[in-house]
Amino acid sequence: MTTTLPRATRGLDIDRRKVIVGGLLAGSVASFLSAIGMVETFDERMIIDPILSLGYAALVWIPVLFGYRVSQRVALEGMEAPRVGAGNVLAGALVGAIGGGMLGLFAVLVDAVNVRNVLLNVTPALVDLLSFHQPVAVGALLLVAVGAALGALGGVAHLFNPRVKSAIVSGVAWILLFSFTELVFGDIFDDLGMLSVDRLIYAADRGLTLGAALVIFGGAALGSLRFKGRASGAVARFQAMPEEKRRSRAFYFAAAVMLAGLLLPSVFGSYLNEVLATVGLFMLMGIGLNVVVGFAGLLDLGYVAFFAVGAYTTAVLTSPLSPNIAPEMAFFEALPFVLLMAALAGLVVGTPVIRMRGDYLAIVTLAFGEIARLLFQADWLKGTFGGAQGILRIGKGSIHTYFGYVVVASGVVALLVGFLRWREGRRLDRIGGPARLPGNSTPGLGITIMAGGLGAIVFGLLFPSFATWTVTGIDSEAVFRMVMVFVAIAAFVSWRLQDSRVGRAWMAMREDEQVAESMGINVVTAKLLAFVIGAMLASLGGALFAVKIGTIFPASFKIVQSIIILVIVIVGGMGSLRGVAIGALVLIGILGGPTQTGLLREFQEYKLLLYGVILVYMMLQRPEGLLPSARRSRELHQEEFLQDAWIKTQEGAAAVAEVAAEEAEEER
Amino acid sequence: MPLLEISGLAKQFGGLKALGGVDFTIDEGEIVSVIGPNGAGKTTFFNTISGMYPPDSGVILFEGEDIAGLTPDRIAKRGISRTYQNVRLFPNMTVLENVMVAQHCRTSRGVFSALFQTPAFLREEEEIRQRGKEVLGFFGTRLTGYRFDQPAFVLSYANRRRLEIARAMAAQPRLLLLDEPTAGMNPRETRELTGLIGKLRSERGFTVVVIEHDMRVVRDVSDRVVVLDHGVKIAEGTYEEVSSNDDVITAYLGRPAGEGSS
Numbered sequence: 001m002t003t004t005l006p007r008a009t010r011g012l013d014i015d016r017r018k019v020i021v022g023g024l025l026a027g028s029v030a031s032f033l034s035a036i037g038m039v040e041t042f043d044e045r046m047i048i049d050p051i052l053s054l055g056y057a058a059l060v061w062i063p064v065l066f067g068y069r070v071s072q073r074v075a076l077e078g079m080e081a082p083r084v085g086a087g088n089v090l091a092g093a094l095v096g097a098i099g100g101g102m103l104g105l106f107a108v109l110v111d112a113v114n115v116r117n118v119l120l121n122v123t124p125a126l127v128d129l130l131s132f133h134q135p136v137a138v139g140a141l142l143l144v145a146v147g148a149a150l151g152a153l154g155g156v157a158h159l160f161n162p163r164v165k166s167a168i169v170s171g172v173a174w175i176l177l178f179s180f181t182e183l184v185f186g187d188i189f190d191d192l193g194m195l196s197v198d199r200l201i202y203a204a205d206r207g208l209t210l211g212a213a214l215v216i217f218g219g220a221a222l223g224s225l226r227f228k229g230r231a232s233g234a235v236a237r238f239q240a241m242p243e244e245k246r247r248s249r250a251f252y253f254a255a256a257v258m259l260a261g262l263l264l265p266s267v268f269g270s271y272l273n274e275v276l277a278t279v280g281l282f283m284l285m286g287i288g289l290n291v292v293v294g295f296a297g298l299l300d301l302g303y304v305a306f307f308a309v310g311a312y313t314t315a316v317l318t319s320p321l322s323p324n325i326a327p328e329m330a331f332f333e334a335l336p337f338v339l340l341m342a343a344l345a346g347l348v349v350g351t352p353v354i355r356m357r358g359d360y361l362a363i364v365t366l367a368f369g370e371i372a373r374l375l376f377q378a379d380w381l382k383g384t385f386g387g388a389q390g391i392l393r394i395g396k397g398s399i400h401t402y403f404g405y406v407v408v409a410s411g412v413v414a415l416l417v418g419f420l421r422w423r424e425g426r427r428l429d430r431i432g433g434p435a436r437l438p439g440n441s442t443p444g445l446g447i448t449i450m451a452g453g454l455g456a457i458v459f460g461l462l463f464p465s466f467a468t469w470t471v472t473g474i475d476s477e478a479v480f481r482m483v484m485v486f487v488a489i490a491a492f493v494s495w496r497l498q499d500s501r502v503g504r505a506w507m508a509m510r511e512d513e514q515v516a517e518s519m520g521i522n523v524v525t526a527k528l529l530a531f532v533i534g535a536m537l538a539s540l541g542g543a544l545f546a547v548k549i550g551t552i553f554p555a556s557f558k559i560v561q562s563i564i565i566l567v568i569v570i571v572g573g574m575g576s577l578r579g580v581a582i583g584a585l586v587l588i589g590i591l592g593g594p595t596q597t598g599l600l601r602e603f604q605e606y607k608l609l610l611y612g613v614i615l616v617y618m619m620l621q622r623p624e625g626l627l628p629s630a631r632r633s634r635e636l637h638q639e640e641f642l643q644d645a646w647i648k649t650q651e652g653a654a655a656v657a658e659v660a661a662e663e664a665e666e667e668r
Numbered sequence: 669m670p671l672l673e674i675s676g677l678a679k680q681f682g683g684l685k686a687l688g689g690v691d692f693t694i695d696e697g698e699i700v701s702v703i704g705p706n707g708a709g710k711t712t713f714f715n716t717i718s719g720m721y722p723p724d725s726g727v728i729l730f731e732g733e734d735i736a737g738l739t740p741d742r743i744a745k746r747g748i749s750r751t752y753q754n755v756r757l758f759p760n761m762t763v764l765e766n767v768m769v770a771q772h773c774r775t776s777r778g779v780f781s782a783l784f785q786t787p788a789f790l791r792e793e794e795e796i797r798q799r800g801k802e803v804l805g806f807f808g809t810r811l812t813g814y815r816f817d818q819p820a821f822v823l824s825y826a827n828r829r830r831l832e833i834a835r836a837m838a839a840q841p842r843l844l845l846l847d848e849p850t851a852g853m854n855p856r857e858t859r860e861l862t863g864l865i866g867k868l869r870s871e872r873g874f875t876v877v878v879i880e881h882d883m884r885v886v887r888d889v890s891d892r893v894v895v896l897d898h899g900v901k902i903a904e905g906t907y908e909e910v911s912s913n914d915d916v917i918t919a920y921l922g923r924p925a926g927e928g929s930s
Binding site: 417420421423424492493496497500501502503504505507508511512514515516517518519520521522523529533631634635638641642 | 718719720739740741743744745749750752756757758759760761765768769770772773774775777778779782783784785786787789790792793796819821822835839
């Protein structure tokens with residue numbers, strides 16, 4: 001039997017309320033971005049040389065996006081699927097027109113009334129820019145027209161099929177990527193001796209040439225059409241692999257990334273290396289904070305204190321200019337003391353807050369972060385930490401790495417570990433049966449590790465020049481390599497701990513502290529351990545930061561640092577190592593750290609605004625983060641997971657049958 | 669020497685006297701039920717034994733040593749382990765992880781062996797895993813197989829109760845405290861669990877104290893029944909003795925009535 005479904009909307013039927021609200025929102029966002037000076041600042045940067053500057057680009061997306069969203073019709077279950085057609089375009093155009101009109105009105109208003117006392121950035125130049133260098137009245141009308149056209153474009157997008165849509169999006173994304181990374185590519189082409197390619201792609205006064213833009217757009221769009229779905233297919237296949245295979249794949253992938261990280265810096269050019277070193281520093285601290293917040297569930301808002309302890313301990317121990325105590329150690333001699341001090345700091349902060357939870361813990365740790373900064377700044381301790389002037393010439397500008405010795409020593413360790421693994425593998429083989437499980441030792445694994453160790457020893461002895469490899473703070477390439485090594489160590493530590501008795505205890509504590517305690521977990525030790533390990537990882541970051549910059553001031557350790565590290569962890573995905581890595585890459589790499597620039601130098605001034613926008617968006621749309629751990633996404637989507645577990649899997653069906661059988665028996 | 673010997677246990681919350689000097693003993697291998705009307709202090713009794721609150725006064729001798737006032741993790745390590753009236757699992761951990769984490773106090777490998785995954789560490793992990801699976805096997809196939817890797821929140825209510833008992837067993841205690849293990853179960857599940865409580869002693873050698881409202885369960889499992897009311901022990905004895913005790917009937921029904929089987 002078929003019934004006529006209630007009709008959703010007719011072709012040209014437009015939801016007037018949605019259009020007006022959408023248009024006003026678009027207009028507000030556009031006026032806001034103009035008023036804070038973003039448009040004018042960005043106008044100096046070209047994206048596609050003669051036609052589009054970053055300033056206009058900052059406005060163009062608004063009517064398109066709002067037009068798209070407002071004209072979108074939601075298909076409701078049980079309703080006839082909404083037809084797409086002229087109605088979408090009209091709605092989009094109206095949204096764009098209202099938005100453009102509002103921005104035009106804004107331009108006319110600020111032209112007539114001088115508001116520069118309040119809004120510094122509203123300059124005549126901005127008005128000129130907004131009205132396309134025409135008289136204001138004409139410009140306002142033009143804005144309405146342009147807005148309508150762009151909004152209509154957003155509406156038209158609904159007429160395309162999804163593949164075409166995503167092809168267009170990826171084309172635009174690649175143009176933006178190439179344009180934003182202009183400096184980086186310039187450096188890389190320079191290093192590779194391919195300056196002619198650089199000239200071909202980028203116009204003389206910055207920005208892509210029109211031809212290059214078209215080629216990039218075409219290439220990306222075609223690529224997207226051709227390869228759409230391949231990536232997610234690969235991910236699905238990876239997830240379908242058995243545990244053992246997945247582990248080894250993940251290991252090889254990590255190894256490849258590490259190798260690339262060690263080799264690529266030589267072609268990256270100094271700017272990219274500088275940015276990546278900053279990314280690495282924040283990744284290191286993100287990994288550390290992830291142990292505290294993600295694993296153990298202790299919301300620490302004063303994490304920067306440990307970063308500061310690491311930096312100051314390094315400074316005092318290595319700098320010849322450190323006021324009272326100046327043993328002038330080498331970086332690696334100082335490192336054990338740095339770790340020790342950080343562990344002590346972890347205990348000092350951790351002990352008083354043992355019995356606190358949630359909000360209270362957050363507030364107290366926030367205070368500890370500030371206390372640490374004020375102590376380093378205090379006149380009282382000026383004799384040790386240099387007060388507000390800080391400490392200069394940290395590490396005398398360079399790090400002797402003893403790289404060759406480290407290689408030989410780790411080779412020896414690997415030989416030993418490999419031997420133990422080999423013996424264990426042999427033992428397990430003899431026992432056989434259930435003991436032989438994925439992740440356990442095999443004789444083959446032992447031999448592989450031993451071979452690696454032998455290789456490292458030979459390498460270290462053959463190239464003695466590595467024994468005295470020295471990194472100077474200004475050599476961003478070498479600094480980046482150093483940072484990578486430390487990130488790898490931190491990632492290794494937190495990865496190994498996650499799947500251990502200690503990691504499970506943290507997990508249980510995060511879930512229900514009281515029950516964890518009555519199941520025999522000593523929460524005092526577990527919490528202190530989380531604090532200490534987190535503190536030690538942060539201090540590694542601090543030590544590297546100090547030598548990299550060469551000078552530290554108390555002002556480098558403000559609360560905003562703690563917050564940004566936390567934002568990295570949250571946006572990336574709490575409790576997930578990959579997530580933290582991605583979070584640091586996206587936030588620090590593109591937008592930059594609190595004082596360091598990222599790839600988008602122009603965003604420097606508006607960074608905190610963007611952090612805020614990203615954080616709000618993520619909390620609303622994807623609270624589990626970009627690459628969440630399985631556990632965390634289950635936790636935040638319990639309902640969906642339950643349904644999936646119940647309906648989709650065979651087990652669910654079996655369970656349904658089981659309950660039905662039970663009920664039947666009950667009735668009898 | 670009794671396994672657990674409690675004398676004069678008292679606990680007060682503000683003006684409310686939750687426990688007013690309770691004496692209680694249990695010998696190795698006994699199953700004892702604690703019953704009483706709502707608010708009688710049964711759960712507080714468990715909470716003070718397991719260390720969630722320190723008692724105001726009284727002595728709790730476990731294997732001859734006073735454990736009153738120790739922290740819950742110490743008490744768990746000594747060999748007392750419990751379940752909760754309102755099931756408290758670690759909902760986002762898998763079924764297997766729930767029983768693995770309970771073995772925390774019976775294992776010892778720390779940070780360094782975890783970092784280098786020493787053979788001893790791997791061996792211990794394997795033992796923890798195997799013991800976890802073995803304990804889950806106590807409930808037949810209900811918590812095994814594909815269930816191992818399901819998060820605990822997916823489980824049905826009855827399975828959550830079972831998992832909670834399994835988790836308590838995994839801690840390898842000598843004394844198990846079960847707080848209303850059959851609450852919310854249907855009659856069939858209750859019958860099954862009643863049998864299992866008996867097996868906890870006969871097959872696993874646990875000594876069990878059980879808080880229970882279902883009198884059929886109490887009758888079937890317990891060697892001895894202790895009745896609490898307003899924080900005071902009002903009766904103790906076999907099920908038959910207790911169920912015909914006038915004080916008990918008064919406590920439950922509020923007036924002396926002739927024929928009283930609850």
